Amino acid sequence: MNKLSLRNNYVATLLFAAVVLSAPIWLAPLGANYPDLLQKFAIFGIFALGYNLLFGATGYLSFGHAAFLGIGSYTAVWCFKLFTMNILPAVIMSTLVSGMFALLIGYICLRRSGIYFSILTLAFAQMAYSLAYSVLTPITNGETGLQLTQQDPRYIDAIAGVVVQDGLPSTNLFGLSVNGYSGFYICAVVLILAFFVSLKIFRSPYGLKLAAIKSNQMRMQYTGFNTKPYLLSVFVISGMFAGLAGGLLAAIDPLAGAERMQWTASGEIVLMTILGGAGTLIGPLLGVVVIKYFENIFSAINESVLHGIFSFLPDTLENIVVSVTGLFVGEGWHLSLGLVFMLVVVFLPGGIMQALSAINQRIKQYKSGDSTPTESDTDSKGEQQ
Amino acid sequence: MSSLLEIKGVNKSFGGLNALSDINLEIEDGGIHAIIGPNGAGKSTLLNCCIGRLIPDTGSVTFNGHNMVGLEPHDINHAGMVRVFQTPEIFPSLSLLVNVMLPAFAQRDGVFKFNPFADLYAEKDIRDRAMAELENVGLAHAYKEKAETISRGDKRRLELAMGLVQKPKLLLLDEPTAGMARHDTNRTIDLLLEIKKTGVTKVIIEHDMHVVFSLADKISVLAQGAIIAAGTPDEIKGNPVVIEAYLGGESE
Numbered sequence: 001m002n003k004l005s006l007r008n009n010y011v012a013t014l015l016f017a018a019v020v021l022s023a024p025i026w027l028a029p030l031g032a033n034y035p036d037l038l039q040k041f042a043i044f045g046i047f048a049l050g051y052n053l054l055f056g057a058t059g060y061l062s063f064g065h066a067a068f069l070g071i072g073s074y075t076a077v078w079c080f081k082l083f084t085m086n087i088l089p090a091v092i093m094s095t096l097v098s099g100m101f102a103l104l105i106g107y108i109c110l111r112r113s114g115i116y117f118s119i120l121t122l123a124f125a126q127m128a129y130s131l132a133y134s135v136l137t138p139i140t141n142g143e144t145g146l147q148l149t150q151q152d153p154r155y156i157d158a159i160a161g162v163v164v165q166d167g168l169p170s171t172n173l174f175g176l177s178v179n180g181y182s183g184f185y186i187c188a189v190v191l192i193l194a195f196f197v198s199l200k201i202f203r204s205p206y207g208l209k210l211a212a213i214k215s216n217q218m219r220m221q222y223t224g225f226n227t228k229p230y231l232l233s234v235f236v237i238s239g240m241f242a243g244l245a246g247g248l249l250a251a252i253d254p255l256a257g258a259e260r261m262q263w264t265a266s267g268e269i270v271l272m273t274i275l276g277g278a279g280t281l282i283g284p285l286l287g288v289v290v291i292k293y294f295e296n297i298f299s300a301i302n303e304s305v306l307h308g309i310f311s312f313l314p315d316t317l318e319n320i321v322v323s324v325t326g327l328f329v330g331e332g333w334h335l336s337l338g339l340v341f342m343l344v345v346v347f348l349p350g351g352i353m354q355a356l357s358a359i360n361q362r363i364k365q366y367k368s369g370d371s372t373p374t375e376s377d378t379d380s381k382g383e384q385q
Numbered sequence: 386m387s388s389l390l391e392i393k394g395v396n397k398s399f400g401g402l403n404a405l406s407d408i409n410l411e412i413e414d415g416g417i418h419a420i421i422g423p424n425g426a427g428k429s430t431l432l433n434c435c436i437g438r439l440i441p442d443t444g445s446v447t448f449n450g451h452n453m454v455g456l457e458p459h460d461i462n463h464a465g466m467v468r469v470f471q472t473p474e475i476f477p478s479l480s481l482l483v484n485v486m487l488p489a490f491a492q493r494d495g496v497f498k499f500n501p502f503a504d505l506y507a508e509k510d511i512r513d514r515a516m517a518e519l520e521n522v523g524l525a526h527a528y529k530e531k532a533e534t535i536s537r538g539d540k541r542r543l544e545l546a547m548g549l550v551q552k553p554k555l556l557l558l559d560e561p562t563a564g565m566a567r568h569d570t571n572r573t574i575d576l577l578l579e580i581k582k583t584g585v586t587k588v589i590i591e592h593d594m595h596v597v598f599s600l601a602d603k604i605s606v607l608a609q610g611a612i613i614a615a616g617t618p619d620e621i622k623g624n625p626v627v628i629e630a631y632l633g634g635e636s637e
Contacts, residue, residue, distance in 0.1 A: 009504075201501040205490055208505055212487050215476040222436065222474070224462035224491035224551070233499055 009203065013196045020188045024181065032293055035180045040292050042187035043248045044272070046194045048284035050241020051269045053198055054234055056279035057207060059214035060110075061118045063266050064125025067105070068098040068239040070132065070261030072246020074139070077146045077256045084156040085169045087178055087186075087251040091244060098243020099236050106235035110228065113217070125266055132258035145257030171251050183252050190248065194241060199281060201237070210234055214279075271337075275344055277353030286352045294337050301329035389414045389555055389586050390435070390466070395444030397430055404430045406610045408444070412555065417577070417587045419597045422607035423630070428590045429471060431607070432557050436468045437461045449554060459496045465554035469561060471590075473540035475547070477533035481524055484532050485515035485546050492551045518546040522576060538565040542573065549580065556580075558589045562596050574599050598622070606630065 019026075023041070027033040032041075047069060055061055072094035079090035109120040132140040140146055148168050157169075171178045173186055201207045213220050213227050220227050250256055259265070272291050277283025306322045306329065313321060328336040348354045390412035397405040404427045412418050420428050433439040435446055437458040446453040448466050456464075467488075476484050489511045494500075519525045522542040527535060532543060541561060548556050561577070562570040570593065577587065577600055591597045597604060597618070604621045606614040608630040614621060621627055 197501075203505050204501050204503045205494070205505055205508060205511075206499060206501045206503070208483065209487065209490065212476050212479060212483075215478045216474065219474045219476060220487075221458040222438075222462060222468060222470075223488045223547070224459050224496065225487075226457070226459050226496035229497040229499075237501075 009196070009199055012199060013192065016195050017192045020192055021185070023188070024184070030293070031297060035184050037292065037296050038181075038184040039187050039252050040296075041289055042184060042191045043245050043252075044269075044288040044292060045191045045285045046187075046248070047242055047245035047269055048272050048276070048288045049191075049194050049198045049281075050238045050245070051273055052278065052281075052284040053201060053210075053241065054238035055270070055273055056284065057202065057210040057214065058231060058234060060113065060231065060235070061270065062109075062121040062235075062238075063118045063263065063270065064105070064121035064123070064128075065238070065242050065269055066263070066265035067125040067128040067261045068102055068242035069246040069249070069265065070128065070256065070258065071101050072098045072243035073250040073256035073260055074132070074146055074246075075243070076247040076250035077148070077254055078139075080148055080154070080169075080171065080250070080254050081152040082155060084154060084160075085162075085171050086156075087171050087173050087247075089156075090171075091190075091247040091251060094247030094250070095240045095244045098246065099240040102236045102239025102243075103232070106232050106239070110231050110235060122263060122266070125261060126263060129258055129261040129263075132261060140256070140258060142258070145255050147255045168254075171254055178251050187248055187252070190244065194244070195281070198241075202281060206230075211279075271341060275341060275351055277351030280351070280353040283351050283353035290340075290352070291337065294333055294340075298329050298333035298336055299331070303330075305329075388412060389449060390588070391445075391447040392431075392435070393445045393447070395431070395434055395441045395446065397427075397434060397439060397441050403610050405434070405441070408610075408612060410605060410612065410615075412586065412588055413603075415584055415586055416602040417581060417589060417600050419589045419591055419601035419604045420607055421591060421594075421597055421604060425609075426607040427610040428607055429559060432468060432559055432588075432590060435461075435557060436466060459491075462491065462551070463496065466557065467548045467551055467553035467555070468557040469541075469544045469548045469559060471559035471563065473537065473544050475532045475540055475543055477531070479532060480529050481519060481532055481535070481543055482512070482515055482528040484543055485518050485550050486511050488547045489514050489550045514550055515546075518550040519543075521549065522546045523572065538569045541565065542569075542576075545573075545576070549585070553585060556585055556587045558587060558591075560590055560592060562591070562593055570596060 020042070023038055024033045027038070032038075047065075051062070051065055054065075075094040075097040076087075076090040079093050083089060105121070105124045109117055109124065112120060133142055150164060150168060154162070154169070162169075176182055176186070178186060209220070209225060209230055213230060217227055246260070249260070268291065272287035273284040274287070275290060276285065276287025303322060303326055306325055307318065310318045310321050310325075326332070328339075344351060350357075388411040390410075392408055392410040395405055395408040396403070408431060410431075420431065422428050430439065434441045435448075435453065437453065437456055437460075441454060448461075448464055451464060453461055453464065453466070476487065479487075486508070493511065516525060516528065519528055522545055524535075524539060524542055524546065527539070532540065535543065541564070545558075545561065558577075562573050565573065574596060577589075581587070581600075589597070589600060601618055604616065604618055605612050606621060606624075606627045613630055614624050614627045616624070
C-alpha cells in the first residue's frame with residue numbers, strides 16, 4: 001500500500017482528468033454542456049479547491065476570498081492592456097499578485113481565530129471592494145469596470161508586431177483562442193493541475209498538520225508546532241488559487257469589475273464548499289457544479305417555459321402551479337438554492353460528500369460482511385477519494 | 386545527580402487569590418518526582434507555569450540551564466519538556482496513529498516545515514515510531530480508530546504515547562491515572578516504571594496515593610500554593626504536617 005500510494009495520487013488525478021475533460025459529453029443530458037457554463041465550472045472549481053485548502057483543511061472560515069478573485073482579475077486585465085493578449089503571463093501574474101495580497105491580509109487576519117478571523121477577512125474584502133469602486137478608480141476604472149481599449153499599449157505584442165485590425169483584440173494562448181470549447185479545455189487543464197496540487201497537499205505531512213490544527217490547535221502548540229506559519233502559508237496558497245481563478249475569469253472575458261469582490265461573491269464560495277462537503281477533495285467541486293448549474297439553468301426558466309412544462313394541467317391549476325413554482329426560478333433561483341442549502345446543512349452537515357459516502361458504505365455492507373481493513377491508515381481526516 | 390528543572394521563587398496570583406507563593410523546587414535528572422496536594426493546592430498552576438501556558442508573576446523556571454519564562458509553548462516543547470494533560474488533549478478527529486505521528490513529526494521537523502509535496506505515506510520511520518509507541522501503551526490494535534471514539538482511560542494512554550514518542554528529557558504528567566479503573570491504573574504504573582528505566586525524568590501530579598507511593602523517588606507536598614514538605618516516600622508518609630494537611634483530610 002505504501003508503494004502504491006504514490007501511484008494512487010497519479011491514478012486519482014488521471015481519473016479526475018478523464019471526468020473533467022469528458023464533461024462536455026456527460027453534462028449534455030443536463031443541458032449544461034455549453035462552453036460558457038463549462039468554463040465557469042472549471043474556474044470556480046479552482047477557486048473552490050483553493051478555498052477548501054484553507055477552510056476545509058484548517059477550519060478557518062474566510063469571508064473575504066472574493067477579494068483575491070477580484071485582484072486576480074484586475075491584474076490579468078492590466079497585463080492584457082500593458083503587455084500582451086497572451087493569457088499565460090496574465091494568469092501567472094494574477095496568481096503572484098494575489099499571493100502577495102494574501103500574505104499581507106493573512107498576516108493581519110490570522111492574529112485572530114474563529115469568528116474574529118471571519119469578520120476581519122470580510123472587512124478586508126469589503127475594503128478592497130470599496131477601494132476598487134472609489135479611490136482606486138484610476139486603476140480599476142470604478143463602476144464601469146476595467147476594460148480593454150484599442151489604444152492600450154500592449155508593449156510585448158507591439159514588439160512582436162501583432163496588429164489589431166477592427167474592434168478589440170481577443171485573448172489567446174500562443175495563438176489558441178480562449179473562447180468556446182478551447183477556452184474550457186484550457187481552464188480544465190489548469191483545474192486538473194490545481195486538483196493535483198491540492199491532492200498532494202492534503203496527502204503530505206504539511207496537510208496532516210493543517211488537519212491537526214483544525215482538530216485541536218492548542219494541542220498543536222504544546223506538541224511543538226508553531227501554528228502561525230502553517231496558517232499563513234496555507235492562506236497564501238489559497239489566495240493564489242483564488243487569484244489564478246480570477247485571472248482565468250479575465251482571460252475568458254477580459255474585463256474586471258468591483259462586484260467580483262463583493263461579499264456575496266465571498267459568500268458564494270463558502271456556500272459551494274459547505275454544500276459539497278468542506279474538507280473533502282471532490283466535495284467543493286460538486287458544490288460549484290450544483291450552484292453554477294442552478295444559477296445558469298434555473299435563472300433562465302421563465303413563466304412561459306413553466307407554462308410549457310405544466311400545459312398538461314387544467315388551466316386554473318396550471319396557473320396556480322406556475323405562479324407557485326415561478327417563485328423558485330428565474331429571478332427567484334436564489335430561493336431554490338437557499339432551500340437546497342438549508343436541507344443540506346440540516347440533514348447532511350458533511351455536504352453532498354457525506355451523502356455519497358453513506359451510500360457507498362451501504363453498498364459495501366450490502367455486498368460483503370467481511371470488510372478486511374487495508375493499511376490506508378492515515379486517511380482518517382475525512383478525505384474521500 | 387544534577388538538577389534538570391529548577392523552579393525558583395515562583396509566585397502566581399489570580400486576582401486576589403495567591404495560587405502559588407514562593408515556590409522553590411528542584412527536579413533532579415532521572416527518576417520520578419511526585420507533586421501531591423489537596424484540590425486547589427496549585428499543582429496544575431505550577432505545571433502550567435512550567436510549560437508556558439501561564440507566565441509566573443515573579444520567579445524563574447530554568448530547564449536544562451535555559452530560562453523558560455516567556456517562551457512560547459512550542460519552544461518549551463522543543464527544549465525537551467513535554468506535558469501530558471489532566472483532561473486528555475488529543476486530536477479528536479484524527480486516528481490514533483496520526484495522533485502519535487504528529488508529535489513525532491514535531492520532534493523531527495521542528496516548529497515549522499513547509500513540505501506540501503512530500504508524501505505522507507512515504508514517512509515510514511515516523512509511522513513505525515508512532516506504531517511502536519502505540520504498542521508500548523497497548524493501543525496498537527486500535528491505531529485506525531478516531532481518537533474521539535476511545536475510552537477516557539485509553540485517551541490518557543494515547544496522550545502518554547504522544548509524549549513519549551518525542552523522547553523528552555522531562556515528562557510532566559498531570560494525574561495520569563485519574564478516571565482509570567484499578568486494572569488500568571496498575572498497567573499505567575507498570576508502563577511508567579518501564580519508562581523509568583529509559584531515563585526519562587518525570588514529574589507526576591497525582592491524587593492516588595497508591596500510584597504515588599509505587600512510583601515516586603521523591604515527593605513534594607503542595608498545600609495552599611506553598612510547598613509544605615519534601616522528601617522520599619517514607620519521609621512523607623511519616624510527616625505529621627503532611628498527614629494534617631493532606632493525607633488526614635482525604636482518605637485514599
